[in-house]
Amino acid sequence: MSLSETVRDAATAVITSPPAEGKWTKRIENQTAKLPSTFFLSLAVGAIAYSAIHKMIYPKSNAANFVGLWAPTFLLLGVYNKLVKIEGNDRYDHA
Helix, strand or coil: HHHHHHHHHHHHHHCCCCCCCCCCHHHHHHHHHHCCHHHHHHHHHHHHHHHHHHHCCCCCCCHHHHCCHHHHHHHHHHHHHHHHHHHHCCCCCCC
């Protein structure tokens, strides 16, 4: 069997078989789906507020920048949480 046939067979298997989630992924998604979306938004707003206040009080401190950089991460986790709620992690398990 040539390399191109092996690659073609592997690609066909990936394309034709539905994606399967691991057991750890399912556990994590089942737990995080219980959190409301406002939880992550609140964390992001809190990080921004803390960063702004800390920078006003301690202008030479870098801690405000460090905490301020958490906001995009919290927002991204909120988007992931929303996608898990909408799409579900067991979409292909019922086939």
